[in-house]
Amino acid sequence: MKKDLKTARSAVTGKFVTQPIGGKKAAKFAQVEGLTMNAASKALSEKLTASGLKGDAYRSEIVKAFKKG
Incomplete structure (x- = not known):
């Protein structure tokens, strides 16, 4: 069976359109790389x-929590 490869491009700029990966896919990447979360992070x-x-608000709070200084 052939994979259906479609690329999305912006109609205005012609650049590739990217979307953030979800939590499940990010967990798979982390597992492959051997990354684990410690108790504080969990x-x-x-x-x-x-x-x-969710989204940007979640990420900004994570950055604030681990930012030094």
Whole structure:
């Protein structure tokens, strides 16, 4: 069976359109690379998810939590 490869391009600029990967796919990438989350990271992720944060708000809170200085 042949894979259906389609590329998406912006009608305005002609550049490739990219979309962020989802959590499941990111977990697969991390597993392949041998990356694991420590207890503090897991707790923070669960706390932010439980508070309803998604997307950019979630990412900005993660950055704030681990930013030094």
